[in-house]
Amino acid sequence: MTNQSLLPQNVLEIVHTAIAVSDLQHQIDFWQQVLGFTLEGKAEIGGSLPEDETGVPGIRSKIAMLSKGGQTIELYQPVAPQGRETYRPSPVDIGSWHLALKVTDLDELVQLSAAWGWRVRGKVAVVEEGPGPVGARLVYLHNTDGTILELVELPTAVRER
The missing domain is CATH 3.10.180.10 (2,3-Dihydroxybiphenyl 1,2-Dioxygenase, domain 1)
Structure with a gap:
């Protein structure tokens, strides 16, 4: 033991x-x-x-x-x-995962990523209450391989700390 x-x-x-x-x-x-x-x-x-x-x-x-x-x-x-198979999980599927990246211009990255085959999974969401930083903007992107990235844009006040 x-x-x-x-x-x-x-x-x-x-x-x-x-x-x-x-x-x-x-x-x-x-x-x-x-x-x-x-x-x-x-x-x-x-x-x-x-x-x-x-x-x-x-x-x-x-x-x-x-x-x-x-x-x-x-x-x-x-x-x-x-x-080999391609696994394209939904965020609610057991075993799915994502990588979250802190970014400074979420809208620009969404636009640039689209040219590379990445699509918004839902829509841009805003944190309205804790535990996350209130005012943060979040979005899930996915590609045809099944990879999911979360982009996290912190509110200006949090970024400046």
């Missing part, structure tokens, strides 16, 4: 968030040109390491590591084995 008081100490930090994509270069370009991430490197990986880690025989992927603000995103395009 593990001592419950020690468990939180075992997790030090988030290493990266990985997102499966259908077109790696297109997504690299979007994350760099629209979201301002820096490309740290690209590779193609396969063999025993990813097979052992994922439990998927014959797995092979093209990967790219991008960073911004101390966070790292791994974009990966599976190239083997065949028979």
Whole structure:
């Protein structure tokens, strides 16, 4: 039995968030040109390491590591084995997830993202009561790969702190 008081100490930090994509270069370009991430490197990986880690025989992927603000995103395009599916969850589906990004001009980013195939999932919403920052503007974007991004524009008073 593990001592419950020690468990939180075992997790030090988030290493990266990985997102499966259908077109790696297109997504690299979007994350760099629209979201301002820096490309740290690209590779193609396969063999025993990813097979052992994922439990998927014959797995092979093209990967790219991008960073911004101390966070790292791994974009990966599976190239083997065949028979992959695309998962397009609704935000209420168990197992769905999204990545929230703090932004300064939500409307401009929505417009720029549309040219890259990202669509508004609902509509822009405004936080009217806590626990979130009152006045913040929020919107979910999604693309054809099923990835969901939340853009969060804080009210001016909160941004200036």
